[in-house]
Amino acid sequence: MGFYKPSAIQEKALTSIIGANPQNMIAQSQSGTGKTATFLMAMLSRVNPQHSYCQCLCMAPTRELALQIVAVGRRMATFMEGVSFGVAVRETQVSVGADGYVTNQIIVGTPGTVVQWARCTGSVRFDPFQLRVFVLDEADLMMEEEGFLNISQRIKRKLSPSCQILLFSATYGDDIVEFAREFVPNPIEIRVKRTELSLKNIKQYYLLFDDWTVKYQALTEIHGDFDIGEAIIFCATRQEASWLHGRMNMDGHRVVILSGDLELFERQQVLEQFRSAAYRVLITTNLCSRGLDIPQVNLVINWNMPVTRSGSADCETYLHRIGRSGRFGKEGMAVNFITTEEKHLIDELEAHFQIKIPLLTDQDRSLL
Numbered sequence: 001m002g003f004y005k006p007s008a009i010q011e012k013a014l015t016s017i018i019g020a021n022p023q024n025m026i027a028q029s030q031s032g033t034g035k036t037a038t039f040l041m042a043m044l045s046r047v048n049p050q051h052s053y054c055q056c057l058c059m060a061p062t063r064e065l066a067l068q069i070v071a072v073g074r075r076m077a078t079f080m081e082g083v084s085f086g087v088a089v090r091e092t093q094v095s096v097g098a099d100g101y102v103t104n105q106i107i108v109g110t111p112g113t114v115v116q117w118a119r120c121t122g123s124v125r126f127d128p129f130q131l132r133v134f135v136l137d138e139a140d141l142m143m144e145e146e147g148f149l150n151i152s153q154r155i156k157r158k159l160s161p162s163c164q165i166l167l168f169s170a171t172y173g174d175d176i177v178e179f180a181r182e183f184v185p186n187p188i189e190i191r192v193k194r195t196e197l198s199l200k201n202i203k204q205y206y207l208l209f210d211d212w213t214v215k216y217q218a219l220t221e222i223h224g225d226f227d228i229g230e231a232i233i234f235c236a237t238r239q240e241a242s243w244l245h246g247r248m249n250m251d252g253h254r255v256v257i258l259s260g261d262l263e264l265f266e267r268q269q270v271l272e273q274f275r276s277a278a279y280r281v282l283i284t285t286n287l288c289s290r291g292l293d294i295p296q297v298n299l300v301i302n303w304n305m306p307v308t309r310s311g312s313a314d315c316e317t318y319l320h321r322i323g324r325s326g327r328f329g330k331e332g333m334a335v336n337f338i339t340t341e342e343k344h345l346i347d348e349l350e351a352h353f354q355i356k357i358p359l360l361t362d363q364d365r366s367l368l
Contacts, residue, residue, distance in 0.1 A: 007034035009190065014038060016188050017166060018045040024187045026139075026167045026180050031323020032293070035168045039135045040073045042166060043106055046132040049082030052103040054126035058135040059111055059152065061142060063089045063264065064271060064292060069108045069137065072293075088113040090264060092124060102126045111142070111151040118155055128158035138290050139167035140176045140316070143183070156183065170323060171316040194353065202300075202326040205360035206336040206346050215337055216247065219301065222335065223253055223281065229298035230280045232324050236304035238285055244303060245283045255281040258288060289320045293327060300325045300334045305345045313348035335360055 006014065009029035016023045018041060029035050043056035060066045070085045077083045086094035086102055088109020095103045100123050107114070107126065118128050128134075134155065142148045156165070165184045172180065172191070181187065209215040219233075235241035238259045245257040256279040258270045274282045275294055282288070286306070306317035325332025336357070338345060346357050 010034050010038050010041075012190050014041060017042040017164070022046070022133075022164050024165045024184045025190065026172075026177070026184055026187045027190045028169060028172055028192050029190070030192065031170045031320060032327035035170075036069055036072055036137070036293070037076065039137070039166050039168055040069070040076055042164070043133045043135065044073070044077055044080065044083065046164070047080075047083055047105045049080065049105065051105070052097070053130055054086070054102045054104060054107050055131060056106045056133040056135070057114065057126075057128070057131050057155070058106075058108045058137060059114055059142065059148075059155070060108065060137045061110070061145070061148060061290065062287060063110055064267065064287070065137065065290065066108050066110055067268070068293060073106065073108065088117060094124060096124055100125050111148050115151045115154060118158065128155055129160050131159055131163050133164045133166065134159060135166045135168065137168055139169040139180065140172050141169070141290065143176050143179055144173075152183070171319055173316065201330065202322050202332040202334055204322065204334045204336070204355070204357045206338055206357055207360050208343065209337065209339055215303075215339075219303065219337070220248070220251065220253065222301070223248075223255075230274065230277065230282070230294065230296045231299040231301060232288060232297055232321075233281065233283045233301045233303050234289065234306075234321050235283065235285055236306075240304060241283050241285055248281075248283070253281070254279060255283055258282055258284040260285070260287055286317060286321075288324065289317055292324060294324070295327045295330070297325050297327070298330065298332050300332070302334070302336045305336055305338060305342060307345065313345040313352070315349060315352045318349060319353075 009027065013025060013027055017025055047055050058069060060069060066087060066089055070087050073085050084095065084104045086104030086107045088107050090113060097103050102124065116122055117124050117126050120127065136142045136152060142152055167180055167184060207218055235244060238261050241257055241259050245255060248255045256270050256273060258267060273279050277296065300322050302321060306314035306321060308314045322334040325334065336346065350357055
């Protein structure tokens with residue numbers, strides 16, 4: 001697995017969430033610091049392999065993230081005979097008995113599929129009252145999006161009083177934290193100061209443009225300079241991502257796209273191609289901003305900056321995006337493409353995280 005010593009979040013959390021008296025927890029840690037392994041260890045420590053029913057449940061906001069969690073969990077459980085993972089996504093990957101109940105001890109899935117199974121009326125089902133551990137990954141998003149929140153609350157109402165509840169994310173807004181405290185009984189909290197959230201191992205820059213033609217030329221020049229590792233380019237919309245993918249391919253650049261427009265099997269195929277370095281540049285939307293762990297990514301480009309509905313900088317999404325590089329303390333780089341009218345977004349990010357994001361110079365580009 002490549003684990004040599006516990007990360008900071010693992011040191012702080014594991015003594016409280018595993019053992020004879022496991023505690024509920026609201027945990028925050030920067031991207032790429034080992035949160036997934038932390039809650040997987042908690043689930044694996046509570047599983048009884050002699051019982052063939054669902055004992056632990058983790059919900060994640062996207063199919064891609066759920067599949068990634070399962071892949072890590074299966075590796076961690078390699079020598080735990082009798083322990084198995086089921087995946088609750090649109091194309092079911094799960095073992096069921098003759099009565100339709102899941103026989104995997106651990107289920108990881110997206111809210112829509114999980115809640116269908118929890119109703120216990122379909123061909124695949126599980127009993128939430130039997131759960132020993134209930135985890136929300138990317139918990140701030142799971143509580144911010146109304147649909148995800150409603151499902152999380154419905155599952156929680158069916159839990160036994162002894163079920164352990166764990167919330168993990170890199171970011172929590174103040175209002176979300178207050179709600180999380182109501183959701184999780186008597187939690188231990190691990191929080192990160194806002195000034196410590198922006199990962200110091202990721203060098204952040206911006207480039208300023210007056211029109212899109214100069215912006216596109218700068219992107220292709222950076223692509224030409226990029227020699228080692230892999231890069232993710234974030235766009236605001238599926239349409240923008242599709243246009244950029246088509247234009248770069250037309251100009252002879254080898255890039256691949258991942259967006260919600262693709263069929264599920266196509267999305268999985270794209271991720272596998274990117275992980276294997278068959279393609280070294282991935283163009284995507286916020287679909288990939290959270291949780292995805294691809295260690296060889298060392299450059300993130302914000303072709304479009306993340307913004308809130310009011311037009312201000314979306315600091316939380318920005319943090320998740322740039323966190324796709326610099327995994328587990330490795331060095332990474334983020335370059336933000338902005339127009340003159342968008343300069344205030346850089347100012348807002350600097351004020352929020354109390355950092356300095358300088359203009360990218362030719363000397364800085366030599367680091368690519």
